[in-house]
Amino acid sequence: MIVKRGLIIDEPWIGHILEGRKDWEMRSQATSHRGWFGLIRKGSGLVVGLARLVDCGKALSPSEMIASQDHHRIPDSMIRSGAVSKWVVPWKLANIQPLEHPVSYEHKSGAVIWVLFSDEVSTRLAEALEATSTIACNTIATPSPTLDTSLVMKASGHPTTDASFRQQTPAAPAHPLPEAPRHLLGRSLITGGNLRNSHFYIGDFLDKFPADSIGGSSKEDAGSRDITVDWGGPSTVMTDIDRTKRMFRKRGWVRQFFLASGAREGDTVVVNASAPYHVHVHVERGSNS
CATH class of the missing domain: 2.30.130.30 (Hypothetical protein.)
Structure with missing residues (x-):
């Protein structure tokens, strides 16, 4: 094939x-x-x-x-x-x-x-x-060392052909790969301004990100390496960090992230990392939400 x-x-x-x-x-x-x-x-x-x-x-x-x-x-x-x-x-x-x-x-x-x-x-x-x-x-053709399949089939009254046995045998379940452990980088309180302007600040824990992912105020002065942001949507985001604004440079996804998570003023964006350049964000409900 x-x-x-x-x-x-x-x-x-x-x-x-x-x-x-x-x-x-x-x-x-x-x-x-x-x-x-x-x-x-x-x-x-x-x-x-x-x-x-x-x-x-x-x-x-x-x-x-x-x-x-x-x-x-x-x-x-x-x-x-x-x-x-x-x-x-x-x-x-x-x-x-x-x-x-x-x-x-x-x-x-x-x-x-x-x-x-x-x-x-x-x-x-x-x-x-x-x-x-x-x-x-x-794997399918190898019989179990603890099971005489012919005896089982004869006892049940079913044919003992290999094809019949394979038809009766359920497929082995898939074993998910272990997820990479995540550690907390920081939390960002969501304000009314954040919701209106589709952004959130990460300045309080900026030092937790790799230095080469942090750039200046313009795209020409962007960091040399992007961060992958997994926000739970249909696609992740590749972006560096604007040091002057204290936020991820690309912000077009944030509105969908807020909408999808039902974010409200007083909630918190939690930022975790599973690798140096791969972060995951989710919304944690505030006490008044």
Whole structure:
């Protein structure tokens, strides 16, 4: 099987897919593609997994989105706020296979939805898929040392063929990868001005961020390395920090973050880090909320 294309997916959604918690990738439009494709972690330049696209559903209403959260993992608050109103078409996945050794690829300009792989990358992915399938088949074919399957099937009155036994045997559950531990960087009290202007301050704990992620007041004087901000939305944000304003330079996402979390004056933005350049933000309710 040749894997000729890949799909770029941002965190936290690709993490949910690879860890077995998400089998619908929500998109703004339908696709005619069916079959195997590569799972690309956005911004990494790496194919980190493989999956099979088996179906493409119709656009879902908000109530249908809420009812199917076990498939797509989008929080109820984001659905109700309209933050994901465009991403309502489910691309349904099966046979999700994380790659033990991610495969690098060249991202050619013009690729918007699907990324077309070179022959070399396609071959490497096909080899990875074949190796995974071989391991899976060997695992299924190996009988349990503590169970005589023929005796079990005879006692139940069912045929004792291998195919029948495999049909009766449930698939092994997926084991999620452990999440990286997070540590607190700081808290920022939300004011009325923050809500109106879609920002929050991080000046009280600015020294907790890497020095090369902090820049001056202009884009020309930006930090040399961005921070990845995971706010729970459909895509993370890559931004440096404006030292003079004491906030993340990119602020377009903050309004959606406040809306999705139902933030109010007196609440607090909590900023945690799972890596030096990867932070997670959420809203903690104030005493009057």
